[in-house]
Amino acid sequence: MATGVMWSLCLLVCFLIGAARSESRALQKLDTGGGAENARAPPGPARALSAPSIAHDGRLVACSGKYLLGFEPNGSFAWIVPLGHMCNDSISPVFEGEQVYLVAEDKVIKVTPRNVHTAEPALEVFFSHNTTSGRSEEIIGLAISGSYSSLFLTIRNRGLFTFSLHGELQWSVGPALNLFDYHLGCKRNVSGCYFDSAPVLDQCEGALYISNTEGQLYSLYVDNRGIRWIQDLGSHGKVMTIAPGNSACLYIVFPRKSIVVGIDVSTGSISWTQNIGPISIEKNLPTVDSNGWMSIGSLDGTLYSISPDGDMRKFLAKTANDSVIHVGPILDCSGFSMYVAKTIVEGKLIQTVGDYTYVLAKKPSFILFTLLAPATGTVYWTGEYPGELSNLLSSSDLNDFTIDETVVLTLLSAAKTGISNTTQCYTRRQKIACICRQAKAKFVQADPGEPSYVLLLIFLLVVIVIQAVAILFCCIFWRKKRLQDNGLQKFLEKRRSLHSKRRILGKKILELEQRAAEDASSNEALGQLGEMVKVKEGVERKLYESYSLGRDEPSLEQQGSSLPLYHDKYRSHSFHSSQKESITIFNMLSDTSSSEDGTSSCSDDSESCSGTSSGEMELDESKSAEEAGPSNTANVEEGVQHELEKQHQHCSAP
Incomplete structure (x- = not known):
């Protein structure tokens, strides 16, 4: 029995020694950066690897213990950076340019991989904070925006902090806010309420989204601490996952109740709600593609994809039962x-x-990988592991670490496995630009690109021209002499009075013209017609020169007139139209002449008429006009004034 015990102890020691050597070889490979020549992982426990992310240069970046690792798309080591602190593998690194930002213990570390093989330092501590005794103040998550040159950090029980990429604190905000003495956020338990999600950046809207422990969702401006809106989603659940889409839609996943809620990013109101299958809380995060479709897998074996409008599609349902x-x-x-x-x-x-x-679920058999497009429903490629995909990792340095589905998915994306010839690859910035362009185009219901901006510029130009014309009109109007002498009220009253006089004169002139046309021998009608025309021209001259809405004009261009001419035996009226035509009518005043001999009319083409008119009209025309005109003109004006007073009395009568 003693021999059996010794033999058991010997086996145990040998196992521990082998495991230690295996661990030592893995650590040695991390320290040296080599190891691509080993086809399989050494015996013993493999090292844990956080969920990898794809950097801007297409490499995979992940943490393992106190090391930050970079892998080529084929799975071999690209670089290794010792951190000196234990990496937080639950928070994915973020990237801006060539820099990698990650959380290690209570610090945010910035790593520059290109300095690994140079004399310049490859890492620096970007942020570090001292934890208050008795409080949990670990870093929950981080996000970065190259457009705003800012890094956003959530610290439990402290709030949201924003730093410039040079390390200066720009602003911070807590979950409990006071706006004009109105309490916002954390209404149930202020002391125990805090932000419990990583800040989620919406590149298209220029907004940040974050939630607190009471199930309230916050929307903040990226460039300041201003609050856009706060929506209480506590009735759906207090644990949520935030995924910004496009087309002014924000996806919120509640894993415990298996529902997805669509939020309008401008108001925070709920647009729609969809039920999905049960989902895993830890690693099952939603993914939004460039078409704006949000996709998430379920433990029922189905992939659920939802459009920005709330339309849902189900994929991979044929093999969902097992x-x-x-x-x-x-x-x-x-x-x-x-x-x-x-x-x-x-x-x-x-x-x-x-x-x-x-x-x-019972024992897993294999993993089926699929490449598909949710918006079109097209399946491009499928593969199995173990199987045809086993060769992808057989000679890879990733074999030295624990491999799960997330690692293989990321490797497939970086290696571009199964990509169709019709699929074009885009950089991260191109993807963001495409998503934001589609979102703005749908929001304004116009084609994406330059036409929207052109229409906006044309609209602004029209507004500027209208404002300039209005300002010019005001300047001219207020400089009028009559307006400055009498004031605005008297000016407008006089202008209305002149308009009324012109209307009355126009009616009387029309009546007299009809009478003159019916009886050409009526000297009284012709005389009144001439005086009416003269008075109307004076009224129009005042309206045009002194009481117009524009600048004061020196004179009124004569467009038509009818002037009476007097002599002892003849009275004539000469009509001048705008077409430069003239008609002169002579009436002979004689007691002995008959009606046929006393009236003579002629047209423009009559030779005898032209001779007679030229001789007679030279007989003291101006003197006759002065003798007969003023008294008649005064009578006309008195009649018009009397007519205006009658209209005024009629309008003011009860």
Whole structure:
């Protein structure tokens, strides 16, 4: 029996020694940066690897213990940076240019990978904070915006902090706010309420989204601490995942109740709600493609995709009975398609208790990877692991670490596996520009690109021209002499009076013209007609020169006149029209002449008429006009004034 005990102890020691050597070799490979020559992981426990992210240069970046690792798209080491602090593998690194920002313990570290093999330092501590005794103040999450040159950081029990990329604090805000003595946020338990989500950046809207422990969702401006709106979603759940889309839509996933809510980003109001299958809380994050469709996998084996308008599609439903999807999809290089990992299991049991659904899955058999486009429903490629995809990792340095579905999905996206020839790859900035352009185009209901800006510029130009004309009119109007002498009220009253006189004179002139046309021998009608025309011209001259809305004019251009001419035996009226035509009518005043001999009329083409008119009209015309005109003109004006007074009395009578 003693021999058996010694033999057991010997086996245990050998196992521990082998495990230590395996761990030592893995650490040595991390320190040296080599290791691509080993085809398989060394025996013993493999090192943990956080969920990798794809940097701007297409490399995979992930944490392992106190190291930040960079992998080529084929899975081999690109660079290794010792951090000196334990990396937080639950928070994915963020990227801006060539820099990588990650959370390690209570610090934010900035890493510059290109300095790994140079004399310049490859890392620096970007931010570090001292934890208050007795309080949990760990870093919850971070986001970065190159457009605003800012990094956003959420610290439990402290709030949201914004730093410039040079490290200066720009502003900070807590979950409990006071706006004009009105309390906002954390209304149930102010002391125990705090932000419990990472800040989510909406590049298109220029907004930040963050939630607190009471289920309230905040929308803040990126460039200041201003609050756009706060929406209380506590009735749906207090744990939520935020995914900004486009077309003014924000997706909120509540994993415990398995529902997705669409939020209008401008107002914070709920646009629609969709029920989906049970989902895993830890790694199943929603993914939004460049078409604006949000996709998330479910433990029922189905991929749910929802459009910005709330329309839902289901994919991979044929193999849903014996499969689960417990990790989120990963976008391919185009941004319009995504890789989905479905784990095929030997059996599955689903139970629903109240609002919660529990899924029990038996032993997994293999993983089915699919590349599809949710907006069109096109499936580009499928592959299995283990199987045809085993060779992708067989000679990779990733074999030295624990591999899960998220690592393989990210590697497939970086390696561009299964990409169709018709699919074009885009950079991160191009994807953001495409999404934002589509969102703005749909919002204004116009084609994306320059036409919208051209229409806006034309509209602004028209507004500027209208304002300039209005200002010029005001300047001219207020400089009028009559307006300055009499004031605005008297000026307008006089202008209305002149307009009324002109209307009355016009009616009387029309009546006299009809009488003159019916009886050409009526000297009284012709005389009155001439005086009426003269008075009307005086009224129009005042309206045009002194009482117009424009600048004062020196004179009124004569467009038509009818002037009476007097002599002892003849009275004539000469009519001048705008077409330069003239008609002169002579009436002979004689007691002995008959009606036929006493009236003579002629047209423009009569030779005898022209001779007679030229001789007689030279006989002291101006003197005759002065003798007969003024008294008649005064009578006409008195008659018009009397008519105006009658109209005024009639209008003012009760």
